[in-house]
Amino acid sequence: MTASPVVLVTGALTGIGRATALAFAREGATVVVSGRRDTDGQALAAELQAEGAAAATFIRADVRHEAEVRSLVEQTVERFGRLDVAVNNAGTEGATGPLTEQAAENYDAIFDTNVRGMLFALKHQMRVMLAQRSGAIVNLSSVAGLIGFAGASVYVASKHAVEGLTKSAALEGAAAGVRVNAVAPGPIQTDMLERFVGRSEDAKAGMRAGNPAQRFGTVDEIAQTIVFLASDKAKYLTGQSVAVDGGLTAQ
Numbered sequence: 001m002t003a004s005p006v007v008l009v010t011g012a013l014t015g016i017g018r019a020t021a022l023a024f025a026r027e028g029a030t031v032v033v034s035g036r037r038d039t040d041g042q043a044l045a046a047e048l049q050a051e052g053a054a055a056a057t058f059i060r061a062d063v064r065h066e067a068e069v070r071s072l073v074e075q076t077v078e079r080f081g082r083l084d085v086a087v088n089n090a091g092t093e094g095a096t097g098p099l100t101e102q103a104a105e106n107y108d109a110i111f112d113t114n115v116r117g118m119l120f121a122l123k124h125q126m127r128v129m130l131a132q133r134s135g136a137i138v139n140l141s142s143v144a145g146l147i148g149f150a151g152a153s154v155y156v157a158s159k160h161a162v163e164g165l166t167k168s169a170a171l172e173g174a175a176a177g178v179r180v181n182a183v184a185p186g187p188i189q190t191d192m193l194e195r196f197v198g199r200s201e202d203a204k205a206g207m208r209a210g211n212p213a214q215r216f217g218t219v220d221e222i223a224q225t226i227v228f229l230a231s232d233k234a235k236y237l238t239g240q241s242v243a244v245d246g247g248l249t250a251q
Contacts, residue, residue: 004054006080007230008032008073010063010121011090013040015190016140019219020087023227025053029085032076034061055080063090063117073124082132085230086125089140090117093192099153107154114158115165122169122180129178136230137173139166141182143245159184163241170239179238181229186245189216213246 007024011017012033021033025048033048033056035041041058048056057079061072076083094110118139129135144152145159163182170180187193187207193216208215225244228234243249 004028004030005084005230006030006032006076006082007085007087008034008076008083008125009087009089010034010061010072010117011088011140013037013044015192016185016188016219016222017087017089018044019223020089020226021048022051023220023223024085025049025051025056027227028052028054030055030080032057032059032072032080034059034063034072035090036060036062063088063121064112066120066123069117069120070124073128077128083125083128084135086121086129086135086137087140087226087230088118088121088125088137090121091140093152093155093195096151096155098151102154110154110158111161114155115161118162118165122165126169126173126178126180130173130176133176133178135173135178136234137169137178137180138226138229139180139182141166141184141241143184143186143243143249145182145184146241146243146249166241167239174238179234181234181238182241183222183225183229184241184243184245184249185217185222186243186248187211187216188222189218211246211248212251215246217244217246 007029009021012021013035021031024031031048031053045056045058059072061068092113095106141162142159144156145163166182
């Protein structure tokens with residue numbers, strides 16, 4: 001990467017995406033953040049600048065729409081001249097419940113963001129990185145992309161798809177110096193976790209007890225892993241999924 005890499009983070013307005021954008025800003029990177037809420041996006045860009053980013057800007061984009069993803073990448077390159085790092089964080093957990101009760105609408109809602117959106121992001125980011133013959137992409141997967149969870153079949157399927165896209169993209173980019181990896185978070189203290197367990201303290205306690213680390217992870221712990229994967233310290237690492245899960249998938 002360059003001394004002040006140009007970093008693009010999708011789904012950056014909350015949770016892991018926000019923490020990741022801040023982590024890159026503190027490293028002195030140029031940070032482009034995207035999401036669907038203009039006011040929050042502009043406020044985050046100002047915060048990133050204050051935290052040490054060489055430059056920071058917000059570009060509105062909904063990853064479900066290819067034209068918006070294409071424009072996001074094109075505007076990033078037009079403004080800053082290149083794209084060194086992309087973090088594809090935009091995602092949704094959708095509705096939970098038994099597989100026998102899943103509706104087409106829930107499938108569409110989850111797959112349109114988690115898979116369709118990931119595909120569009122990779123497509124346009126890799127076009128830039130292959131041409132410049134350098135770059136690092138980190139996709140947000142989940143431990144649900146590595147193992148199954150009852151009651152979350154559609155979400156699990158979408159994250160398994162992210163794992164497959166990551167491996168395939170890595171193989172297509174390797175010879176050109178473009179690295180593609182995934183981070184698979186375990187239970188992380190975020191609003192998404194709260195929605196997933198229905199804000200039930202008993203459910204959260206059970207989830208903590210079932211984790212070898214006996215706690216939830218933090219967004220900053222995921223962000224630091226992403227920064228490492230995007231850095232020159234991981235130059236020979238591609239096509240991998242790093243589970244940051246307190247030992248959950250080691251059981």
